[in-house]
Amino acid sequence: MLKELSKGRYLSTSGTGYKRQHWRPLLTLPSETKAFQGSAFQKYRHFSTADAGDTCDEGSERNDTISVTFVDKYGEDQLIQVPIGMSLLEAAHENDIELEGACEGSLACSTCHVIVMDMDYYNKLEDPTDEENDMLDLAFGLTESSRLGCQIVAKPELDGIRVAIPAATRNFAVDGFVPKPH
Amino acid sequence: MAGGGNPVTPIWDRLLHVCFHGDYEENACFHGDYEEEKEEEEEEEEERGTLDLSPLLNKAMMLQARSWLSRARSFSTVSNNPLRVCVVGSGPAGFYTAEKTLKAHQGAEVDIIDRLPTPFGLVRSGVAPDHPETKIVINQFSRVAQHERCSFFGNVTLGSSISLSDLRELYHVVVLAYGSESDRALGIPGEDLMGIHSAREFVWWYNGHPDCRNLDPDLKSTDTAVILGQGNVALDVARILLRPTSELATTDISSHVLTALEESSIRKVYLVGRRGPVQAACTTKELREVLGIKNLYVHIKEADLVKTPADEEEMKNNRIQRRVHELLSKAAASGSSQPNSGQRELHFVFFRKPDSFLESDERSGHVSGVHVEKTFLKGVGPGKQIAVGTGEFEDLDCGMVLKSIGYKSVPVNGLPFDHNKGVVPNIRGRVVTDPLGDPTQVEIGLYVCGWLKRGPTGIIATNLYCAEETVASISEDLERGVLKSRSSLPKPGREGLLQLLNDRNVRPLTFNAWEKIDSEEKSLGSLRNKPREKLTTWEDLLKAAAMK
Ligand SMILES: Cc1cc2nc3c(=O)[nH]c(=O)nc-3n(C[C@H](O)[C@H](O)[C@H](O)COP(=O)(O)OP(=O)(O)OC[C@H]3O[C@@H](n4cnc5c(N)ncnc54)[C@H](O)[C@@H]3O)c2cc1C
Numbered sequence: 001m002l003k004e005l006s007k008g009r010y011l012s013t014s015g016t017g018y019k020r021q022h023w024r025p026l027l028t029l030p031s032e033t034k035a036f037q038g039s040a041f042q043k044y045r046h047f048s049t050a051d052a053g054d055t056c057d058e059g060s061e062r063n064d065t066i067s068v069t070f071v072d073k074y075g076e077d078q079l080i081q082v083p084i085g086m087s088l089l090e091a092a093h094e095n096d097i098e099l100e101g102a103c104e105g106s107l108a109c110s111t112c113h114v115i116v117m118d119m120d121y122y123n124k125l126e127d128p129t130d131e132e133n134d135m136l137d138l139a140f141g142l143t144e145s146s147r148l149g150c151q152i153v154a155k156p157e158l159d160g161i162r163v164a165i166p167a168a169t170r171n172f173a174v175d176g177f178v179p180k181p182h
Numbered sequence: 183m184a185g186g187g188n189p190v191t192p193i194w195d196r197l198l199h200v201c202f203h204g205d206y207e208e209n210a211c212f213h214g215d216y217e218e219e220k221e222e223e224e225e226e227e228e229e230r231g232t233l234d235l236s237p238l239l240n241k242a243m244m245l246q247a248r249s250w251l252s253r254a255r256s257f258s259t260v261s262n263n264p265l266r267v268c269v270v271g272s273g274p275a276g277f278y279t280a281e282k283t284l285k286a287h288q289g290a291e292v293d294i295i296d297r298l299p300t301p302f303g304l305v306r307s308g309v310a311p312d313h314p315e316t317k318i319v320i321n322q323f324s325r326v327a328q329h330e331r332c333s334f335f336g337n338v339t340l341g342s343s344i345s346l347s348d349l350r351e352l353y354h355v356v357v358l359a360y361g362s363e364s365d366r367a368l369g370i371p372g373e374d375l376m377g378i379h380s381a382r383e384f385v386w387w388y389n390g391h392p393d394c395r396n397l398d399p400d401l402k403s404t405d406t407a408v409i410l411g412q413g414n415v416a417l418d419v420a421r422i423l424l425r426p427t428s429e430l431a432t433t434d435i436s437s438h439v440l441t442a443l444e445e446s447s448i449r450k451v452y453l454v455g456r457r458g459p460v461q462a463a464c465t466t467k468e469l470r471e472v473l474g475i476k477n478l479y480v481h482i483k484e485a486d487l488v489k490t491p492a493d494e495e496e497m498k499n500n501r502i503q504r505r506v507h508e509l510l511s512k513a514a515a516s517g518s519s520q521p522n523s524g525q526r527e528l529h530f531v532f533f534r535k536p537d538s539f540l541e542s543d544e545r546s547g548h549v550s551g552v553h554v555e556k557t558f559l560k561g562v563g564p565g566k567q568i569a570v571g572t573g574e575f576e577d578l579d580c581g582m583v584l585k586s587i588g589y590k591s592v593p594v595n596g597l598p599f600d601h602n603k604g605v606v607p608n609i610r611g612r613v614v615t616d617p618l619g620d621p622t623q624v625e626i627g628l629y630v631c632g633w634l635k636r637g638p639t640g641i642i643a644t645n646l647y648c649a650e651e652t653v654a655s656i657s658e659d660l661e662r663g664v665l666k667s668r669s670s671l672p673k674p675g676r677e678g679l680l681q682l683l684n685d686r687n688v689r690p691l692t693f694n695a696w697e698k699i700d701s702e703e704k705s706l707g708s709l710r711n712k713p714r715e716k717l718t719t720w721e722d723l724l725k726a727a728a729m730k
């Protein structure tokens with residue numbers, strides 16, 4: 001068993017929870033940002049060292065994915081392609097983005113908290129259920145456009161959505177984004 | 183932390199805003215690649231053969247450093263010289279600290295010790311058996327324990343197997359994350375009567391903690407239990423007492439406990455809070471769950487739900503308080519006025535503070551009720567109201583009392599401790615030498631995380647941010663050279679620990695031993711259609727750990 005904690009590997013060798021075999025990330029994507037190239041490279045590495053038998057139909061996936069930007073704890077943008085129907089938590093883990101997910105998407109932890117950075121996109125999401133709101137109550141650094149990453153599922157209207165991962169050390173003001181208290 | 187903590191300014195935030203006007207002012211943001219940057223500097227230092235003790239090292243520290251040095255040299259394999267880190271306690275705080283440390287410091291070697299043969303702290307012994315989703319985080323923690331630079335050693339108790347000064351000699355960095363294993367006391371007459379337990383003990387009992395295996399609470403001599411406190415632990419305990427046992431049978435609740443609950447005669451539970459519904463310390467998820475128990479009569483006095491302007495003010499900025507009040511109001515409005523026959527009952531009692539415990543006439547030495555004083559709320563600052571007695575009293579008759587008024591940490595020898603707050607005084611995780619003296623004087627290489635650092639509040643995730651802060655402090659100290667001279671000051675770390683334990687006849691149990699316990703528990707559980715059947719005695723745990 002691979003014993004490596006370095007970003008991504010650590011999560012992707014888990015073998016628990018995330019249905020990562022199901023969704024294949026794209027290998028060739030337009031190189032828009034540096035961060036993105038980094039993640040594509042990592043994916044390539046990942047691909048070449050594991051799951052060699054898997055096939056993936058890039059052409060059809062391209063149509064069935066949307067672009068999602070994660071703003072990580074350090075304020076860096078990471079643009080990824082997310083297949084329709086996949087949760088942002090799974091997508092983040094597929095792409096080695098450091099979004100916590102202590103309960104692996106079972107709506108029992110609030111660590112997958114993300115902040116939707118544009119109200120228009122926020123309004124395109126279905127209203128959170130009572131159960132999601134109960135967990136959001138406990139989310140660290142809650143804002144008016146907070147959601148749980150494991151509950152946001154990619155759909156075509158969300159193409160282009162930007163979400164931030166809140167962190168203790170993160171300064172939102174840098175992005176001109178001021179979290180509003182509830 | 184009213185209402186279980188305001189999500190917008192959690193207790194955590196207050197810690198973040200502690201401004202430290204000492205030597206650590208520069209707030210370096212650490213991204214994990216510092217090791218390499220530092221390498222050259224250290225090599226140079228090694229060549230010079232000098233030990234650059236930073237100005238922060240006082241004379242006592244110099245002496246200690248010398249003794250470290252001489253001891254360190256007596257160990258053989260210190261040729262490669264990683265940063266040696268010891269984390270005490272394997273609950274969420276310990277595991278998150280280990281995870282963040284391994285990530286931030288590619289060369290670090292992290293050992294986690296715990297007094298139990300089983301890891302995961304309150305995730306195993308606190309989180310309720312009917313909350314399996316909450317325990318999924320164990321997967322993540324297990325991956326940390328299996329990391330090649332991480333080791334787990336159970337059955338090692340700080341304070342008896344090994345002292346704090348031993349650990350500080352063996353490791354560059356010691357992070358204390360051993361939680362809160364005692365109870366806040368009420369300090370009122372009758373507190374020692376039989377039939378009164380702390381919620382901590384009761385929870386340890388139903389979760390199969392070996393220390394409370396034999397608690398054997400008497401659930402058969404009474405139909406009424408009083409729970410003091412209205413936090414989430416109080417709700418957990420109430421739910422275990424009231425929930426149909428058929429629903430608990432398929433959880434990992436200990437079998438002897440399930441039997442005791444099946445035979446329990448308790449039908450009525452009072453949840454007693456000294457303040458009002460606006461100040462109830464529970465959170466919505468736990469409240470929704472207890473209100474939703476099948477065939478349960480819930481009683482809440484509508485008059486208690488009336489809000490004062492001060493309450494409104496308090497709720498304005500607190501989403502949890504608003505939503506908890508809303509849920510309670512709904513429950514009060516929708517419930518029937520009388521219980522059906524055979525229905526179990528849950529009574530929310532607000533504005534009552536315990537004054538003394540009553541002793542039974544028939545069973546001497548045994549509790550028969552709680553004498554409570556009515557209270558009103560008095561503002562003591564913006565958004566803060568406390569309970570004040572009105573001088574009117576009443577009795578709540580009951581045969582069992584569970585005190586759920588909060589946990590408390592216990593100090594170990596040589597550790598600065600704030601007895602008032604029940605925490606280790608610290609600045610962003612750095613242990614402060616004297617809680618009453620100079621707040622900038624910190625213990626070099628000694629850190630704290632989790633409930634021991636912040637006090638006994640917060641959910642599992644809170645410890646994640648708490649660990650981030652502590653590990654950031656460690657990184658800053660390394661970068662500033664406060665913990666410097668790893669190369670010039672090697673430490674024996676793991677090997678030294680194992681040698682010392684061996685000398686003392688302490689047998690540490692590795693993560694592999696836990697895995698044997700784990701698989702034994704799972705196979706016992708599968709026979710009973712449960713996720714696991716916990717081994718609840720030291721003897722059974724040690725036996726399973728020793729299996730081939
Ligand atoms: C009853 C209860 C239910 C809870 N339920 C939930 C929940 O459903 N969801 C949620 O998010 N949070 C829950 N919490 C909160 C959560 O459990 C805590 O926030 C968290 O466990 C605190 O982490 P910690 O690591 O500081 O302490 P702990 O989890 O208590 O870990 C401390 C560890 O240190 C070890 N230790 C103690 N003394 C020594 C010693 N001298 N030497 C060596 N090791 C030692 C202990 O064995 C233990 O493993 C619950 C808390 C309680 C009390």
Ligand SMILES: NC(=O)c1ccc[n+]([C@@H]2O[C@H](COP(=O)([O-])OP(=O)(O)OC[C@H]3O[C@@H](n4cnc5c(N)ncnc54)[C@H](OP(=O)(O)O)[C@@H]3O)[C@@H](O)[C@H]2O)c1
Binds near residue numbers: 536
């Ligand atoms: N599912 C979950 O997420 C879950 C489950 C269990 C526990 N936890 C967490 O674990 C932490 C600990 O829970 P907890 O319930 O032990 O603590 P808590 O939330 O702090 O609640 C303590 C309760 O005791 C009362 N109290 C304290 N001192 C008292 C006194 N002298 N007399 C009468 N009442 C007194 C408090 O009332 P006042 O408010 O008036 O002080 C409060 O109602 C919490 O943060 C909780 O959220 C979470």
Ligand code: FES
Binds near residue numbers: 089105107111112
């Ligand atoms: S991963 Fe736990 S709530 Fe989303």
